[in-house]
Amino acid sequence: MQEQGGNGAAHWASAACRDFDAQLSDYLEGGDRPGVVSHAAECAFCGAVLSDMLMVRSASAELADDEPSPRVWANVRAALVAEGLIRPPRERRRWTEWLLRPVPAAALTALILLSAFAIRPVLRRHHRTAVDFAELVVGHDVIQNVSQMETAFREQSADLNPTIKRAYEEDLASLNGEIKECNDTLARQPDDSLSREYLVSAYTEKARVLESALELGDGDGR
Amino acid sequence: MALSQSRASKAASDAELIARAQRGDEEAFAALFEVHKRRVYSLCLRMTGDTAEAEDLAQEAFLQLFRKIATFRGESAFSTWLHRLVVNVVLMHLRKKGLQQVSLDEPDASQDEPVKREYGDDDKRLLHSIDRITLSRAIEGLPPGYRAVLVLHDVEGYEHNEIAQILSCSVGNSKSQLHKARLKLRELLRSQRLPASIRGT
Numbered sequence: 001m002q003e004q005g006g007n008g009a010a011h012w013a014s015a016a017c018r019d020f021d022a023q024l025s026d027y028l029e030g031g032d033r034p035g036v037v038s039h040a041a042e043c044a045f046c047g048a049v050l051s052d053m054l055m056v057r058s059a060s061a062e063l064a065d066d067e068p069s070p071r072v073w074a075n076v077r078a079a080l081v082a083e084g085l086i087r088p089p090r091e092r093r094r095w096t097e098w099l100l101r102p103v104p105a106a107a108l109t110a111l112i113l114l115s116a117f118a119i120r121p122v123l124r125r126h127h128r129t130a131v132d133f134a135e136l137v138v139g140h141d142v143i144q145n146v147s148q149m150e151t152a153f154r155e156q157s158a159d160l161n162p163t164i165k166r167a168y169e170e171d172l173a174s175l176n177g178e179i180k181e182c183n184d185t186l187a188r189q190p191d192d193s194l195s196r197e198y199l200v201s202a203y204t205e206k207a208r209v210l211e212s213a214l215e216l217g218d219g220d221g222r
Numbered sequence: 223m224a225l226s227q228s229r230a231s232k233a234a235s236d237a238e239l240i241a242r243a244q245r246g247d248e249e250a251f252a253a254l255f256e257v258h259k260r261r262v263y264s265l266c267l268r269m270t271g272d273t274a275e276a277e278d279l280a281q282e283a284f285l286q287l288f289r290k291i292a293t294f295r296g297e298s299a300f301s302t303w304l305h306r307l308v309v310n311v312v313l314m315h316l317r318k319k320g321l322q323q324v325s326l327d328e329p330d331a332s333q334d335e336p337v338k339r340e341y342g343d344d345d346k347r348l349l350h351s352i353d354r355i356t357l358s359r360a361i362e363g364l365p366p367g368y369r370a371v372l373v374l375h376d377v378e379g380y381e382h383n384e385i386a387q388i389l390s391c392s393v394g395n396s397k398s399q400l401h402k403a404r405l406k407l408r409e410l411l412r413s414q415r416l417p418a419s420i421r422g423t
Contacts, residue, residue: 025401029382052408059352060361060376060407065260066267072277073255076284080251085288087246164252 020046028053069174070167071209078212133186134179137196138203146203149210157213168213175209178202236300244292251288258301259284262308268373269312271362279315283308309374309388316366352411360410368403375400 020039027033040050080086134143150172157165182199185192236257242250262283267276287307294303361369370389374380375396380388385396
């Protein structure tokens with residue numbers, strides 16, 4: 001049996017090579033297959049295969065873990081709160097009460113979506129600042145409320161557990177980046193519907209993340 | 223000894239956190255998430271090969287975990303329980319997508335293509351080490367059925383009898399798929415060695 005190499009060189013698979021192929025899997029699974037090692041020592045081709053397979057196996061076992069984005073915890077936490085699985089002690093509820101009561105985040109989310117729907121036809125092709133576009137798309141009141149929530153979060157975040165605080169800050173930084181990107185795009189292309197949708201989505205997510213952070217500040221997140 | 227002490231310490235730590243989470247303690251939920259998030263997310267990422275899907279699945283897995291945490295009685299290690307739950311969440315998702323992990327006893331014909339055993343130009347072997355990104359990318363490039371078995375066995379350390387149970391296939395099939403997966407991975411790694419732009423990213 002002939003096998004063609006990548007450099008055009010032919011490799012003749014001997015009977016020993018075929019035995020090697022047949023036993024390689026068992027050997028890699030820990031089976032006693034002395035013929036595999038001895039043949040690999042004699043045959044450069046099969047020696048390369050065995051060496052590579054051993055390296056692939058060990059490298060896979062040592063593969064380091066990856067880090068999920070902070071949004072995963074923010075979403076999990078929000079769901080746990082919504083389902084009542086997290087029970088923050090009532091007595092700790094204080095500093096965000098004034099902010100969350102008048103405009104609960106769920107209502108804020110609905111307001112953002114409603115504003116986006118209602119204001120969409122108003123967009124016209126003329127020069128506006130980035131803030132103007134955000135106001136046109138999501139509404140002035142919404143932006144102010146989100147901004148107030150963010151200010152409250154910044155003021156109180158020092159009390160949070162450092163790991164959780166960092167997670168929220170990274171999430172907010174990412175969302176602020178998205179908002180800026182959408183604003184920049186809308187400044188160039190005011191009718192870009194995708195940017196408008198992303199802008200609404202980013203503000204909605206930001207309101208949700210801030211709600212989560214503020215409620216955590218109420219609870220035991222330190 | 224040090225390892226077993228470390229495991230015992232971790233188990234004790236998990237047990238305390240679980241007890242607190244069962245009482246609705248938010249800090250305990252956050253700490254459990256913090257301790258296990260990387261392993262859960264990485265498993266989802268390697269099984270799906272897609273970061274957005276992996277985040278959704280990690281989120282779903284943690285939610286299922288926390289919803290069921292009141293029922294955890296400590297008969298098995300918490301990490302084992304969690305791990306099995308994550309695998310189930312991922313497999314359920316893949317089945318919904320109609321991918322080929324459903325049964326390895328009915329392999330996709332496209333996965334049975336002969337594995338090439340080619341020489342490189344001047345180097346018959348792979349480099350003496352594989353960087354993490356290149357390996358991760360090559361694993362992502364495996365056909366889904368191969369990827370599932372390889373991730374479960376070589377990355378996560380499952381035994382073939384466990385994989386057979388999880389993937390509803392025979393032990394022999396699990397072994398056979400693993401071997402083909404490793405050969406395919408080798409082939410992918412050899413092809414990825416060529417462009418520096420890929421290896422360097």
